[in-house]
Amino acid sequence: MSRADDEATDTVSFFWPAVSGPVWESLCRDRADLVPVVHAWLADPGLEEDQIERAGRAVAALAEATSGQSLELLPTLASTPVLPAPRVAARCLATRFRDRAVAQTAADLLDLWSVTPESSFKHAVAYACEEPEGLGDEQALRLLEQLTETLGAGQDDLSVFEAAKGALVRRFDRGDHTTRMTVLHRMRDWARTDATAGLLTACTFPVLARTDFLWWSGRALARAGSAAVAVHLVGHSLNESVAFSSMGDALLTWCAGAAGAKGRSREVARLLDGLVAAREPGFLRWLLAVERGPDTIPGKVPAARALKTWRDNTPAPQAG
Secondary structure, rough: OOOOOOOOOOOOOOOOHHHHHHHHHHHHOOOHHHHHHHHHOOOOOOOOHHHHHHHHHHHHHHHOOOOOOOHHHHHHHHOOOOOOOHHHHHHHHOOOOOOOHHHHHHHHHHHHHHOOHHHHHHHHHHHHHOOOOOOHHHHHHHHHHHHHOOOOHHHHHHHHHHHHOOOOOHHHHHHHHHHHHHHOOOOOOOOOOOOHHHHHHHHHHHHHHHOOHHHHHHHHHOHHHHHHHHHHHHHHHOOHHHHHHHHHHHHHHHHHHHHHHHHHHHHHHHHHHHHHHOOOOHHHHHHHHHHHHOOOOOOOOHHEEEEEEEHHHOOOOOOO
């Protein structure tokens, strides 16, 4: 559907929410032969986020109008060789469908695609897990775990890994306190394994740690249970060589944010105490790096205290 005075496809007006529902219902009722054509068109709405969202909403409306039958066309849409296609499919699959049968079909597709070798399908699953107002937390986190556990070392797999990381970051950033804690607890569980999800945790947590410091200092680090989760995740990321630098920088950011604020500095000090008690090698590496750094580095004083405590609690070597 094009405008004569514009080279680009005019998606916005056709996706206008007030008319899209009746349009799709009429199309499915009177011109079912055009449904595959419409799917092919909706696969490439442009790169604007709002247009992708509206295209996905339109595909979902088609699924509702056809009692789920049009979802048979979704694999073709998702694998269309244009950048927005997997995101359009994701927006559709993340919809909270009114029809239970349609919702179950969409959930089955997400499960199937999370373990398929097809990169475009895996990307769609990752994108579908981004928004807290779409899939529930438990479903989204389970899908991301399944997705990462079937990844290899190819370039497409690395791209899917980054998409899964982005999904966790976005879900955490946009989520409420309950969603954030659910994400952190699940990542804590992943960190206890040698699976790929543990690597995803190590690479993702430093980004989460730099999100909303007021929430971290005022809620997460102020409560014993959630602070213990944070200690575990910080130590896990510092132990992973590819995540050490970003996690170390995030710790410095926390120290800088706590400087001059009594309550916040107390919470960060407790975090460092917890890390000393955990005695993770990555944390010791970080303490030594801060010790060697300039005096102006954030966290110099609390890190020095933590390092002294670590050394004081280290048994002296036995004489041979």
